[in-house]
Amino acid sequence: MAALLSAPPAQRRSRTATSSERRRDRIWVMALAVVLGVEILYFSIAVSGFFGGGSGLLSLTEQFLDVGVIALGEAAVILAGEIDLSAGTMSSLSGITMAVLWRQGMEIWVAVLVALAISGAIGLLNGLIITVFKVDSLLVTLASQFILGAVATALGGGSPPYGFPGSFVSIAGTGTVGPVPDQLIVFAVLAAGVAIAIGRTRMGRSLALIGYNRPAARWSGIRVDRTVVGAFVASAFMAGISGILVSGLYNAARNDIGDSLLLPAITVVVLGGVDIFGGRGRISGVIIATFVLGFLTEGMLVAGDSSLSATMVTGILLIVCLVFKIGLERRGGSDVLGAVRRRAERLRHLGPGAGAPPAVGDELP
Numbered sequence: 001m002a003a004l005l006s007a008p009p010a011q012r013r014s015r016t017a018t019s020s021e022r023r024r025d026r027i028w029v030m031a032l033a034v035v036l037g038v039e040i041l042y043f044s045i046a047v048s049g050f051f052g053g054g055s056g057l058l059s060l061t062e063q064f065l066d067v068g069v070i071a072l073g074e075a076a077v078i079l080a081g082e083i084d085l086s087a088g089t090m091s092s093l094s095g096i097t098m099a100v101l102w103r104q105g106m107e108i109w110v111a112v113l114v115a116l117a118i119s120g121a122i123g124l125l126n127g128l129i130i131t132v133f134k135v136d137s138l139l140v141t142l143a144s145q146f147i148l149g150a151v152a153t154a155l156g157g158g159s160p161p162y163g164f165p166g167s168f169v170s171i172a173g174t175g176t177v178g179p180v181p182d183q184l185i186v187f188a189v190l191a192a193g194v195a196i197a198i199g200r201t202r203m204g205r206s207l208a209l210i211g212y213n214r215p216a217a218r219w220s221g222i223r224v225d226r227t228v229v230g231a232f233v234a235s236a237f238m239a240g241i242s243g244i245l246v247s248g249l250y251n252a253a254r255n256d257i258g259d260s261l262l263l264p265a266i267t268v269v270v271l272g273g274v275d276i277f278g279g280r281g282r283i284s285g286v287i288i289a290t291f292v293l294g295f296l297t298e299g300m301l302v303a304g305d306s307s308l309s310a311t312m313v314t315g316i317l318l319i320v321c322l323v324f325k326i327g328l329e330r331r332g333g334s335d336v337l338g339a340v341r342r343r344a345e346r347l348r349h350l351g352p353g354a355g356a357p358p359a360v361g362d363e364l365p
Contacts, residue, residue, distance in 0.1 A: 021280060024328075028273040029285040036292045043299035050302050055179045057295075060302075062174070062249055064294030065187045066091070066242040067261055068287070071268040072194045073238030075286045076231040078269055079198070081211035081278025082137040084232060086126065086144035087239040087265060091258030093152040094119045094243030099161035099253035108168045116240045122148070123236025127229030137232075152255040162252035172248025183245055187290075190241070194234075195283040207231060211278020263311070267318040268293050276322060293317070 044051035051057050070087045077084045094115045101111035126144055130137045169175070175182040198204035206227045209217040218224050242261065247253045272289035274281030296317075297310045 025273055025280065025282050025285070029282055029288065032272070032285055032288045032292060036288055036295070039292060039295055039299070043295065043302070047299055047303045050299055058179055058181060058184065060298045061184050061187075061291070061294065062181050063298055064264075064290070065183050066246045066249075067264045067268060067294065068187055068290030069190060069242040069245065070239050070261055070265040071272070071286055071290060072190060072283070073235035074265050075269045075272070075274050075281060075283060076194070076198065076207060077137070077235045078266075078274050078276060079211050079278055079281050080207045080228050080231050081214065082130070082228060082231065083141065083266075084123075084126070084235045084239075085138065085141040085262065086122075086148055087235060087242075088258040088260070088262035089145050089148040089152060090119055090122065090236050090239035091243035091246065091261055092255055093122075093148045093155075093258075094240035095247035095253040095257055096152045096155045096160065096243075096255055098244060099164070099247060100155050102164065103161045108165050112168075112172075112244055115244065116237060119240025119243075120233050120237045123233040124229065126236065127232035130232070131225035131228055149255070149259075156253065156255040160253050160255060164248065164251055169248050169251050172245055173251060174249060183249070186241075186245065190238070191283070191287045194238075195287070198283050203227060203230065208279055208281075211275070212280065260311070263318070264293060264297075264314050267314050267321070270318060270321045270325070273325075275325070 040051075040057070044057075049056060050060075052059070070091065074084055074087055097118055098108075098111045098115035101114055102108050106114070122144070126137075126140055129135055129140050171182050172186075173183070177185060198207065206217065206222045209220070209222060210224055210227060214224060239258070243258060246257050250257075268289045269281075269286055270276055271293060272281065272283075272286035274286060293314065296313065300310045300313065301307065
């Protein structure tokens with residue numbers, strides 16, 4: 001609070017303009033929902049077999065919900081102003097660990113619990129290294145990414161396990177409840193839990209304040225280090241769940257199964273409106289962004305485009321989102337939106353010819 005009062009007036013106003021920030025966040029989420037609707041409509045009309053009477057659309061979700069699960073955990077870390085680059089290889093390690101334990105005689109669901117416990121423990125270790133030794137999370141999780149990838153490769157060996165029990169494959173993989181895939185139900189439960197935890201609990205508010213202003217969070221009595229460690233545990237745990245779901249979907253565990261999940265997951269978080277520098281964001285946006293990016297990728301694949309093209313589009317989308325959001329923040333999002341509305345009203349009132357370029361010295365309202 002002392003830092004806020006001692007800051008220059010302009011900086012003080014920017015730090016307290018929470019109502020306009022929340023308004024921009026709501027507009028962003030609503031825009032994502034519109035984009036999702038337009039996207040589904042376009043692919044349903046333009047790409048044969050995409051919609052499939054609705055059941056085809058639902059079945060496509062199995063191909064990208066693993067990314068959404070990782071994004072839910074990654075969102076908590078990014079909200080706190082950190083990042084977890086080990087989530088993809090954590091997913092691989094979780095699936096491999098579960099499969100190896102099952103092949104050695106452990107009951108499949110016990111193996112799942114052990115794999116998730118190991119994932120959470122690794123997240124705990126990452127968080128402790130970051131908070132106790134004050135090492136940047138990017139460096140710590142980058143190192144973890146290499147270590148976990150090597151361990152997963154060693155555990156999997158030349159012939160990773162496959163052919164899991166039918167009960168596991170049905171629940172974690174290809175099973176359905178009516179036309180709704182079991183994975184979609186699992187994702188809905190996880191998304192609801194994370195949304196409540198981030199939006200309605202003390203921990204969620206603490207994460208946002210830590211990412212927004214860490215010294216102020218510490219002065220307000222928030223246990224910053226403990227909260228950050230909790231975010232990394234949650235991220236690792238969600239990555240572990242993602243690895244279980246991927247293994248169930250393909251009925252096999254592979255050591256490279258999570259390599260392609262990290263970039264889309266971070267893209268989903270940023271596209272969903274979570275500030276890449278922390279402090280702001282809505283889980284509802286991340287949930288919608290999961291389907292926006294997922295249906296975009298699957299629509300391209302169904303249309304005959306290569307997976308490399310889909311990956312390239314993901315990277316482009318990440319850059320565009322970052323540039324657009326940062327530019328919007330620098331200009332003041334509410335002012336930009338107000339200018340666009342006022343310009344539209346002027347053009348409507350002036351009628352034909354109003355769109356001509358302004359004379360020298362004229363200003364856009």
